[in-house]
Amino acid sequence: MKTAVISATGLWTPPHSISNEELVKSYNAWADSWNVAYAAEIGAGTVDPKTHSSVEFIEKASGIKSRFVIDKEGIIDPETMAPRIDERPNDQISVMAEMAVLAARDALERAGRKPEDIDAVICAASNMQRAYPAMAVEIQNALGCGGFAFDMNVACSSATFGIQTAADFIRSGSARSVLMVNPEICSGHLNFTDRDSHFIFGDVATAVLVEEESIAPAGHWKILxxxxxxxxxxNIRNNFGFLNRAAPEGIGAPDKLFMQEGRKVFREVVPMVANMIAEHLGELGLQGSDLRRMWLHQANANMNRLIASKVLGHEATEDESPTVLDTYANTSSAGSIIAFHKHSGDLKPGEKGLICSFGAGYSAGSVFVEKTA
Structure with a gap:
């Protein structure tokens, strides 16, 4: 069986960032306008008034301080409260494909690869811009890759599921070089008028190049x-889809955007993920103490803190479990890849780490890696 490795990663970050202060200001202005519009109903007790958000609430609940987004103006406009992304004609590259291509080129350049060296492209993301033709095929075409391409969706775990799929292609001999990309426009499915979640998501694109070890560049990461x-x-869901597009409440209704039962998710996902990691460590003959670093899904700082402590047996330091959540917010499938991309260059040959994602489904994926010389 062939050995699969991670040869390189790539990252593309949108040019616009929104601070918690800016987001809170826009939300509170919207809430005030809503309360004025529904003053009669609020006075009659038939509806509850909208309460203000705050920077302190956001940071305590999530650890997020800012987020990068495709469109800033629409999100912080109290009369819009959503990104305004112009629809492109069919003869132009789609927004999501363009993001993925930029991240992919970064990964290819780092690995010294040309697009024609790639045998397969996987687009793994929580939401696709369209059902078909597949986003991955458009990305494949824009890059000039050969072989085959397809999309996959496992919500926030899409990247780790994509890495295993790519690694399986390598192991079986179906491909020697697989490009796995994660373009995430999470702001497009976030309800910015929901106080409990209006701060959660950001936009980004990442790429991971998974290859057969014999052709990988020096300093690659062996997938253990x-x-x-x-x-x-x-408990985490997004009901929007073509089957319910014509629902009476309309496309923009809260039920068609991101929704979650946060406390339930926390209680149920933390032990599920910690137990899965422990089982996987045992299967590989490893212990938590063997890990130099953990690149966890960037959704909630408190969840990561608890999961890391269960795996390592102690409170993780920032070095052991780095965070990008504070500046990128939750970028769904891309979060753990951003953490790996930004915080893996200092590991020495022989040191081991864990890329782990988890989210809606519930779904979870773990990828243990070892740095090579």
Whole structure:
């Protein structure tokens, strides 16, 4: 069986950033206008008034301080409260494909690869811009890659599921070089008028080049093992789709955007992920003490703190479990890849680490890696 490795990663970050202060100001202005518009109903007790958000609330609940977005003006406009992304004609590259191409080129350049060296492209993301033709095929075409391409969606775990899929292609001999990309326009499915979640997401694109070890550049990351897990839960959901497009409440209704039962998610996902990591460590003959670093899914600082402590047996330092959540917010499938991309260059040959993602589904994926010389 062939050995799969991570040869390089790539990152593209949008040019616009929104601070918590800016987001809170726009939300509170919207809430005040809503309360004025529904003053009669509020006075009659038939509806509850909208309460203000605050920087302190956001940072305590999530650890997020800012987020990068495709469109800033629409999000912080109290009369819009959503990104305004112009629709492109069909003869132009789509927004999501363009983001992925930029991240992919970064990864290819770092690995010294040309697009024609790639055998397969996987576009793994929480939301696709369209159902078909596949985003991955458009990305493949824009880059000039050969082989085949397809999309996959496992919400926030899409990247780790994509890495295992790419690694399986390498192991079986179906491909020697697989490009896995994660373009995430999370602001497009976030309800910016929901106080409990209006701060959660940001936009970004990442790329991971998975290759056969014999052709990988020096300093690559050997994939020691991958493990995937799913358990059905409706506590994190996004019901938008073509089957309910014509629902009476309309496309923009809250039920068609991101929704979650936050406390339930926390209680159920933390032990699920910690147990999965522990099981995977045992299967590989490793212990938590063998890990130099953990690149965890960037959704909630408190969740990561608890998961890391369960795996390592102590409170993780920033060096052991680095955070990008504070500046990028939750970028769904891309979060753990951003953390790996930004905080892996200092590891020495022989040191091991864990890339782990988890989210809606529930879904979770772990990828143990070892730095080579």
């Amino acid at each position: 093992g991958t493990k995937l897990k799913t358990e059905f839960s409706n």
